[in-house]
Amino acid sequence: MSLLKLENAIDRCLKEINVRDTINIPLGTASGYVLAENLSARRESPPFDLSAMDGYAFKHSPHINENHNLSLIGKSPAGTTFARKVKKGEAVKVYTGSVMPSGTDTVIIQENTKTNASDIILKKIPQKNENIRKKGFDFKTDDILIRKGTKLTPKHISLAASMNHTKLVVYSKPKIAIISNGDELVEPGSKDAQNKIISANNYGIKAYLEQLGANVTDFGIAKDNVKSLREKIKKAASHDIIVTIGGASAGDFDLVKESINRELELKFWKIAMRPGKPLIYGRLGEAHFLGLPGNPVSAHVCSQLFLKPMINKFMNFEDENLYITEAKLKTSLKENDERQDFIRGFYKDGFVTPHKVQDSSSLSVLNSSNVFIIREPNAPSKKIGEIVQILKIDF
CATH class of the missing domain: 3.90.105.10 (Molybdopterin biosynthesis moea protein, domain 2)
Incomplete structure (x- = not known):
């Protein structure tokens, strides 16, 4: 089976998906x-004119000047309605969120007043309607x-x-099942964690898919035998997407095929990208089957490029799936081969630096990266300062 272009592979996945109920x-x-x-x-x-500040509500007039006296006739805490209409020359103590008493149209903040027995003295005259949140100013019915x-x-x-x-x-949110695959895998904290490979991809990918909006169930680790993998897949059959991690590369794919050979309607296997070449996609009855490579970087890159748009389509979310922008190179890049390359790099202030280590097993390099530098198939070499496309890492 020849290598499929990345954009064609994504399109094949998306055209199989219907929006959920x-x-x-x-x-x-x-x-x-x-x-x-x-x-x-x-x-x-708001449903009423409200005071925007702690202060005193009164009826504004062009005849009111500094040091003007107003008669303080009461107070109106937030959540109450003052009992009577306020006359000219009177004021009511109000608080942030208080309903404006009938007859008032302005609030003077308490810092701009002095109190004198039952009167207040206006030290600085506010504009008419100042410190008022007018009825319906935020939004109106319908x-x-x-x-x-x-x-x-x-x-x-x-x-x-x-x-x-x-x-x-x-x-409704899509339901996604995750199944890790490999005799070499153990859970974090296991007694033989020092001598085997810790199953880490499932934790990061589950968190990412939940961040995107999916409901995710981790079915644990399947051993490298048909019975174990088949049992896990059977338990996950009611999910919208079944994701396996590992068992997608050339020799291992035979196990996956043997486990679900009768049920799997294979759509493609292997795509022209790096990392992530040995990706599997097909249908298992109503479920979508996505077999991710076991290498951590490959699995995470494929999750962003494939699972993100799949989840978005299930939820009818028309987001821009790939946030591609441009940056200037801080170091040169050699020419690319026939596969589209996603180089881990760090972007800052318009410049991007590719990491020296591009091993697809390195989670520490992935963790210190914030973008992928996208290299098209057979792209020519690039010099320092030349423009390249970058994709923001969103996991």
């Missing part, structure tokens, strides 16, 4: 979901404030609550 969920659980309908305000905010297709964050949840919503219609 919508669900109606409590507002407090909606963060991370994608809104399935426009959200309009069920009230105006204003559409959050659009369909928005991925909800804490600020959206606060706004929706202020709009008087208790439930939201959203797209």
